[in-house]
Each structure stands twice: as structure tokens, then as C-alpha cells.
Amino acid sequence: MRRHKKSGVPAKQDSISGHTTVEFAALIRKRLGDPPDLVVRHLIMGGSPAVLLFLDRLADTKLLSETVLETIVRDSASSPGVPPAAQIPIAAVRYRSSLDESVEDLLGGKSLLFREGDDECLVLDTFGPRTRNVEEPTAETVVRGPRESFVENIGDNAALVRLGLKNAALRVRELHIGEHTKTTVYVLYVDGLAMPSVIEEVVRRLGGRQIKRVAGHGTVARQLQASPYPLFPTALVTERPDRVVAGLLEGRVAVLVDRTPFSVMVPSVFVEHLQSPEDYYENRMLQGIIRIIRYTMLHLAILGPALYVASVTFHHEMIPTPLLVTLLNQREVVPFPAALEALIMGFVFEGLREAGVRLPRPMGQAVSIVGGIVLGQAAITAGIVSPAMVIVVGFTAIASFTVPSLSLNAPQLILRVAFLLGAAVLGLYGVIVLYLFVLGHLLSIRSFGVPYFFPLVPISKAGMMDTFVVSRPEVQDLNPIEQGGIDD
Amino acid sequence: MTIKRRFITSGQLTAIVLTLVLSTALLLLPNTLAVKTAQSAWLAPWFALPVAVFVACLVIALHRRYPGQTPVEYAPRILGRPLGKAVGLMYVLFFFHMAATNIQEHSMFLDSTILITTPGAVFYGSLAVLAVYLLWQGLHVLVHLNQLIVPIALATLLVLLLMVSPNMEPGHLAPLVSYGGLPDLLAGSVISAGWLSLVFGLSMLLPYVKPEVRVGRAAVGGLVITTFFLSLLIAGIIAVFNAAETTRLQFPVYSLARFVFIGEFFNRLDPLSVLVWVAAVSVKFGFWFFIAVAGLAQLTGVKSTRGLLPAAAFFVAALSTLLYDNVAQLTTALAEIMPLYFLTVQVGMPTVLFVAAVLRGKEVES
Numbered sequence: 001m002r003r004h005k006k007s008g009v010p011a012k013q014d015s016i017s018g019h020t021t022v023e024f025a026a027l028i029r030k031r032l033g034d035p036p037d038l039v040v041r042h043l044i045m046g047g048s049p050a051v052l053l054f055l056d057r058l059a060d061t062k063l064l065s066e067t068v069l070e071t072i073v074r075d076s077a078s079s080p081g082v083p084p085a086a087q088i089p090i091a092a093v094r095y096r097s098s099l100d101e102s103v104e105d106l107l108g109g110k111s112l113l114f115r116e117g118d119d120e121c122l123v124l125d126t127f128g129p130r131t132r133n134v135e136e137p138t139a140e141t142v143v144r145g146p147r148e149s150f151v152e153n154i155g156d157n158a159a160l161v162r163l164g165l166k167n168a169a170l171r172v173r174e175l176h177i178g179e180h181t182k183t184t185v186y187v188l189y190v191d192g193l194a195m196p197s198v199i200e201e202v203v204r205r206l207g208g209r210q211i212k213r214v215a216g217h218g219t220v221a222r223q224l225q226a227s228p229y230p231l232f233p234t235a236l237v238t239e240r241p242d243r244v245v246a247g248l249l250e251g252r253v254a255v256l257v258d259r260t261p262f263s264v265m266v267p268s269v270f271v272e273h274l275q276s277p278e279d280y281y282e283n284r285m286l287q288g289i290i291r292i293i294r295y296t297m298l299h300l301a302i303l304g305p306a307l308y309v310a311s312v313t314f315h316h317e318m319i320p321t322p323l324l325v326t327l328l329n330q331r332e333v334v335p336f337p338a339a340l341e342a343l344i345m346g347f348v349f350e351g352l353r354e355a356g357v358r359l360p361r362p363m364g365q366a367v368s369i370v371g372g373i374v375l376g377q378a379a380i381t382a383g384i385v386s387p388a389m390v391i392v393v394g395f396t397a398i399a400s401f402t403v404p405s406l407s408l409n410a411p412q413l414i415l416r417v418a419f420l421l422g423a424a425v426l427g428l429y430g431v432i433v434l435y436l437f438v439l440g441h442l443l444s445i446r447s448f449g450v451p452y453f454f455p456l457v458p459i460s461k462a463g464m465m466d467t468f469v470v471s472r473p474e475v476q477d478l479n480p481i482e483q484g485g486i487d488d
Numbered sequence: 489m490t491i492k493r494r495f496i497t498s499g500q501l502t503a504i505v506l507t508l509v510l511s512t513a514l515l516l517l518p519n520t521l522a523v524k525t526a527q528s529a530w531l532a533p534w535f536a537l538p539v540a541v542f543v544a545c546l547v548i549a550l551h552r553r554y555p556g557q558t559p560v561e562y563a564p565r566i567l568g569r570p571l572g573k574a575v576g577l578m579y580v581l582f583f584f585h586m587a588a589t590n591i592q593e594h595s596m597f598l599d600s601t602i603l604i605t606t607p608g609a610v611f612y613g614s615l616a617v618l619a620v621y622l623l624w625q626g627l628h629v630l631v632h633l634n635q636l637i638v639p640i641a642l643a644t645l646l647v648l649l650l651m652v653s654p655n656m657e658p659g660h661l662a663p664l665v666s667y668g669g670l671p672d673l674l675a676g677s678v679i680s681a682g683w684l685s686l687v688f689g690l691s692m693l694l695p696y697v698k699p700e701v702r703v704g705r706a707a708v709g710g711l712v713i714t715t716f717f718l719s720l721l722i723a724g725i726i727a728v729f730n731a732a733e734t735t736r737l738q739f740p741v742y743s744l745a746r747f748v749f750i751g752e753f754f755n756r757l758d759p760l761s762v763l764v765w766v767a768a769v770s771v772k773f774g775f776w777f778f779i780a781v782a783g784l785a786q787l788t789g790v791k792s793t794r795g796l797l798p799a800a801a802f803f804v805a806a807l808s809t810l811l812y813d814n815v816a817q818l819t820t821a822l823a824e825i826m827p828l829y830f831l832t833v834q835v836g837m838p839t840v841l842f843v844a845a846v847l848r849g850k851e852v853e854s
Contacts, residue, residue, distance in 0.1 A: 456498070
């Protein structure tokens with residue numbers, strides 16, 4: 001049992017077997033570089049020496065004192081034959097014989113209990129760091145609907161999903177990705193609804209490539225996107241458990257990532273990014289109309305400045321004559337061509353928005369005053385931009401805020417500029433040609449085999465209903481993705 | 489024989505028929521027909537419909553005999569290698585000619601309506617690049633795009649007719665078949681038949697249609713819808729402008745669009761209708777271009793259609809600059825020369841192939 005006592009080096013570096021408690025504690029301490037928050041507690045258990053190791057504040061010390069220590073102290077005279085696991089009143093325990101695995105567990109908030117003479121050490125789930133409570137969603141708010149959003153702890157997130165989906169067919173697969181971060185990732189799907197090929201592909205893409213560092217959901221989303229440089233989002237990022245539950249029931253695969261309050265769902269189609277979970281909680285007629293407004297607004301957010309520039313520079317005849325006269329009067333004092341004016345204002349607006357997002361709230365007000373009054377009003381008075389252009393850019397901004405998915409922000413910005421340039425050069429012709437390019441691009445994308453424009457193309461009647469009119473969740477086909485068009 | 493992924497559904501096939509025929513016919517046919525048959529012009533497409541249905545049936549029957557193959561591929565099997573290859577070459581040249589004509593119709597229309605000072609090169613350049621981009625992703629992208637555009641285009645056409653209906657004078661359509669009588673109506677029908685039988689282009693796309701689709705029904709359905717819309721549009725145009733005026737209008741549909749008023753304020757919304765038309769015609773060009781390039785690849789035995797796309801696009805764009813100098817030439821050619829040419833290639837060739845195939849009898853699949 002104490003073969004290696006003299007040498008101090010175990011035959012196999014990773015093996016726990018055959019150490020004294022002091023050696024074991026020293027090994028762990030050495031492996032972690034003697035951290036100040038590593039607590040080492042030597043005890044006597046069943047007559048033989050034992051050692052308890054845990055990381056302060058990462059493990060629940062109160063739980064440890066109440067359960068482990070109390071038990072050991074009270075039963076210190078109990079028979080030596082009883083295994084430690086049988087003596088500790090903690091629900092989740094497991095044995096580890098590998099030093100590496102033990103250290104990983106220790107770093108994950110668990111505690112190690114090693115009794116001298118044992119081949120394995122006991123890993124106690126005492127995870128209990130201070131975590132955030134489940135709070136209201138910030139990026140996907142609803143007026144009337146569940147107010148839960150994911151938190152940073154993956155276990156809590158999985159529990160939130162399970163609470164919404166009490167179904168034995170819900171499968172959770174655990175992966176550890178990231179060479180440096182060893183981030184825990186859960187792959188969730190409903191057995192029988194999700195396509196096995198999609199599940200395998202998700203696991204392959206997450207595990208296959210060498211990921212060094214997992215930077216939250218971003219890394220996972222990037223691995224699951226259809227292309228390395230995607231213009232449109234092909235993975236749905238959500239912070240709402242109810243959305244994940246709905247997605248799982250539609251045959252999607254959801255990925256939860258530890259330390260991030262967002263989950264990633266695939267396959268993802270375009271229309272999803274214009275849907276809000278609230279659509280299913282409120283009056284169907286109203287939400288159907290609101291969806292149509294969203295589609296229109298998305299178009300205006302992208303095409304607004306382009307259409308204005310095309311109308312005032314190429315197709316004056318489209319503008320009602322009295323309005324045209326007013327517009328031209330306004331534009332008379334502005335030295336720049338309409339396209340440049342639009343670019344300047346668009347740039348200013350994006351800058352303002354970025355400033356508003358990053359600044360602390362009290363300073364945000366200052367930004368809005370500077371942006372609204374100084375840049376808006378004064379720029380007009382100074383003759384740098386025309387009032388109509390301010391209206392167009394302002395309306396475009398409002399329109400872009402109606403799009404529920406933040407993932408669509410990037411394509412909106414890029415396309416807005418592209419269409420603006422197209423309109424500046426070729427008027428409405430430039431707009432339509434670019435539009436066809438974009439449509440062609442959208443039609444060519446597939447997310448895990450599902451055409452990105454499903455259910456518009458290829459048409460699915462049920463999917464169509466859900467795209468423009470909100471169908472009742474109770475009668476919704478559970479798997480619109482699978483019911484058609486995949487192999488098309 | 490190249491292996492083709494069979495994905496086109498019945499609805500998509502109908503939409504393709506509409507695109508192949510309607511999108512340019514609605515622009516150029518009303519004027520030509522008004523010249524030939526005056527106020528009875530709207531009847532002419534109906535007389536031409538049987539010819540087009542005949543072509544569609546021939547093409548489908550041939551495809552049934554040689555499933556999964558295009559005319560370029562089965563012509564050598566029917567007529568023997570040298571003659572068949574010659575026929576294949578003729579097909580390919582015809583397709584290229586169609587694509588080039590198409591691109592030029594597009595550029596001439598835009599040059600004389602919304603972008604008058606823009607050089608034509610911009611139009612055929614952008615159209616060619618767009619077609620290459622779409623087809624580079626695969627034929628399915630074009631087919632799907634078409635499926636999105638066709639309903640919008642048809643709805644626009646209907647809205648257009650509805651909006652100008654207050655200006656319509658039904659008296660302009662009477663008396664029926666008086667001017668020149670039946671012979672003139674037949675002349676108009678021949679011209680319409682030339683256009684409608686563009687459904688012939690389907691022969692190159694049939695191998696991509698899903699096996700379970702009832703091709704005949706989809707194609708004929710498409711033709712009937714096309715004829716209906718053409719006839720409705722021509723009747724609308726003549727009712728608004730009267731026949732004599734229609735003959736003087738270069739693009740009667742565009743003139744019709746300029747008649748749209750919404751309230752007192754929007755009185756020129758024609759650029760919007762041009763947008764829809766550009767979308768429809770871009771897809772139409774895409775199809776003819778694909779048909780031409782695929783035909784070329786099959787004729788020459790080149791494995792990848794994709795690799796041919798950029799060069800072929802350049803060729804088509806260049807060819808289109810050589811075809812016609814101005815709109816007058818184009819319209820005259822379409823009225824006087826093309827009908828015979830269209831009918832020879834689109835009706836004559838499939839007939840010859842079909843008769844030869846029947847004479848050869850059932851072939852053992854090799």
C-alpha cells in the first residue's frame with residue numbers, strides 16, 4: 001500500500017492509489033500551484049487518516065461543515081471497513097482514481113475526500129459559489145409572458161429547461177470543449193423529434209475542431225454557423241428557457257454553455273429571427289399583424305435610406321409634387337449629394353447607438369441629449385443635413401429596433417450601406433439587383449440541411465401559417481422542420 | 489449523360505413556365521399584336537395556346553422516352569451521332585440566342601424608361617453577374633427565387649389592371665374580328681404561338697423535375713395561366729388606349745403603369761412596376777442562360793456546368809450588344825422574323841425528333 005512512500009513519486013503520475021493523505025494534499029497543491037483558496041483539512045475517518053480538499057467559496061462551506069465534517073467527527077470511531085461514501089450525507093458523490101480528473105472536479109467546485117490507504121478519492125458535489133438569481137430577460141423582453149432567463153450556471157439552465165419540458169424523451173449530452181477552458185456544454189434534444197444526423201453533426205462540430213478557448217455562446221454559435229463568415233445568423237441565440245423548450249419540441253438541438261446566460265439552437269431558419277416568444281402568448285390576430293409589421297420594418301430598416309436616395313436622385317416623379325418642392329427647398333442649402341448625406345447621418349447614428357450601449361446609464365442621457373438636440377437640430381440649422389434625411393435615418397433606426405433578433409443587426413447594417421451605395425449609383429435598379437443578390441444568397445444557405453428560407457421556400461403550408469399568421473401552439477405540428485423540404 | 493438532382497416540384501414547374509414565356513411577352517407582345525390584329529389582339533394568344541400545348545406534350549413525350557436526358561443528350565441517340573450533335577449544337581445556339589435577346593430586351597427597356605442615360609453595359613453586365621452568382625449556388629436557388637417572384641409579379645399585374653380599370657373603355661375592344669378578319673387574327677396567333685412555344689425551353693429542365701410530379705398538368709397549367717394573363721393584359725391595354733394608340737406605344741405595359749394614380753398625390757408609380765419586372769426578367773434570363781450553358785456542357789462533354797458560367801456570361805453579354813441596335817429593330821424582328829424562326833426551332837425540331845424517335849422504336853436502355 002505504501003510502496004512509493006520513500007520515492008514520493010507514484011508509479012503512474014495520474015494515479016491516486018498508494019498515497020498518504022499528506023502526499024495526496026501536496027500533489028494537489030502542487031498541481032494547482034499552491035493557491036491561497038485551496039483548503040486542506042486533515043481528519044481521522046474510520047480510524048485512518050483522511051484529508052478533505054476544496055476551493056474556498058467555490059464549494060459550499062456551510063454544507064461541508066454540516067454534513068461531511070459533522071459526520072466524520074461524530075462517527076470517527078465507526079468501523080474502518082465502511083466506505084466513506086456510505087458515511088457522508090451528500091446526495092451527489094463519486095469516486096475518482098485519476099489525479100487529473102480529481103483536480104478538474106476540484107476546480108469545478110467539488111470537494112475531494114481522500115482516506116489514506118484507499119485507491120480512490122471521494123468527490124463530493126458541494127458546488128456552491130455565489131451565483132446570480134434567475135432574472136428577467138434583457139435582450140428578449142416580453143410584455144406578458146414568462147420572465148425567466150438563463151443564468152451563468154449550466155446546471156441551473158438545464159433545470160430551467162427541464163421545468164418547462166417534463167418529458168422523459170428529453171436527452172442531455174455532456175461535452176467538455178476548449179483545450180484551455182474545459183467548458184462544460186450540454187447538448188439538449190428531444191429523442192424522436194430531433195434528427196439524429198443533426199445531433200451527430202452538432203457533437204462533431206463542437207468536439208471535432210481544436211477549440212482553445214470557449215468564449216461563451218459565441219464560440220459555440222460560430223462552430224454551428226453554416227459558413228465561417230456568415231452574413232445572416234444560422235444559429236439562434238436565445239436567453240429564454242421557454243424559447244428553448246419550444247425549439248426542442250420543433251426538433252431543434254439546443255446547446256447550453258457553462259458560464260453564459262445564452263443558449264444556441266440549430267437548425268435555424270430565417271423567419272425565426274423575426275419571431276418573438278410573445279407571439280404565442282397573446283392574441284393571434286394581433287400578433288399576426290405585428291409579424292407583418294416586423295417584416296415590413298425589416299425591409300424599411302435595410303432599404304429606407306436607399307429608397308429615399310433613389311427617389312430624390314433618380315425617380316423624382318414618384319414623389320408627390322408638393323412634397324418634392326419642399327424636399328428640394330430643404331436640400332438646396334445642403335452641400336452634399338443625398339447619398340453622402342445619408343452615409344454621414346447613418347454613421348453618426350451608429351456611433352450614437354454604440355455610445356449609448358456602452359456608457360453607464362447616467363451618462364447615456366447625456367448622449368441622447370447631444371445626439372438628439374445637438375447633432376439633429378443643430379446639424380439641420382447649420383445646413384449640413386436636410387430635415388428629411390434626419391427623418392429617414394431616424395425612422396430607419398426605429399424600424400431596426402422592431403426586429404426581435406439582435407443577430408440580425410449585423411446584416412442590417414451591412415446591407416443598409418450596400419443598398420444605399422447601390423441606390424446612389426443606379427437608383428431603384430441598383431436596389432432591385434442587389435435585392436436579388438441577397439435573396440439568392442438567402443436561398444442558397446442551409447442550416448444543418450434545412451433550407452434557410454424554409455417554410456417560404458420550399459413552401460410548407462403549416463410553416464407558412466406560422467410565418468405570417470401565428471398558429472396556436474396547442475395544434476402546431478411538433479416538427480415543422482422535418483415534415484417537408486429537407487431533401488429538396 | 490450527366491446525373492441531375494431531381495428537385496423541381498409541380499408548383500415550381502408551373503412558375504418556370506410562366507417565367508419562360510410571360511415575363512418578356514407581356515412587354516413586347518401587346519404592341520406587335522395590336523399592329524397585326526388591332527382590337528382582337530387579346531384573342532390571339534388563345535388561338536396560339538394549342539400550338540404551345542402541342543410543343544409541351546412533344547417535349548414531355550420525348551423526355552418520357554429518354555428519362556433524365558435533355559434534347560442535347562438524346563438527339564444523338566435518336567438521329568445518330570453526327571446529325572444528333574448538329575441538332576444539339578443548333579439547340580445550344582438557339583438557347584444562347586434567346587438568352588442574349590433576353591438580356592437585350594431588358595437593357596433596352598430600362599434604357600428607354602427609368603435610366604435613360606445609363607450605358608447598356610451596366611444592365612447586361614449586372615444581369616450577367618447576377619445570373620452567374622445565382623447559378624453558381626445551383627439551379628435550385630434560381631428555381632426557388634422564381635417561386636418567390638412569380639406570385640408577386642402576377643399580383644402586381646393584377647393590381648396594375650385593377651388600378652387602371654377606371655380608364656378602361658370596353659368599346660375599344662369592339663367590333664370583334666373585324667379589322668382584316670380571320671387572316672389577321674391568324675397572323676397574330678402565329679406570333680403569339682412563337683412566344684408561347686418558348687415553353688420548349690422546358691425540355692432542358694425536365695430532367696430536374698421530381699419523378700412524382702405530373703409534368704403535363706403543371707406545364708399545361710402554366711401555359712393556360714400565361715395565356716390568360718397575356719390576353720387579360722392585352723385586353724386591358726387596348727381598353728385603355730384603343731388599338732391604334734397601342735401600336736404607337738413602345739412598351740404598352742409601361743404606359744399602362746404610368747396611368748396608375750393613388751389619390752391625388754401618387755401619380756407616377758411606374759418605377760415600382762419596373763422593379764417587379766426587372767426581378768422577373770432577371771430570373772427568366774437566369775433560366776435561359778442555365779439552359780444554354782447546361783446544353784453547351786452536355787454537348788461538349790464538359791463535366792462542370794459551373795466552370796463554364798463566367799465565360800458564357802461574358803459571351804452572352806457580348807453577343808447581346810451585336811443583336812439589335814435599337815428598340816425599333818428589336819420589335820420589328822420580333823414581329824416579322826422571329827415567328828418563323830421560333831416556330832421552326834421550337835415546334836419543328838421537337839416534332840422531327842419525336843417522329844424519328846417513334847420510327848426508331850423502343851430503345852433498349854444502355
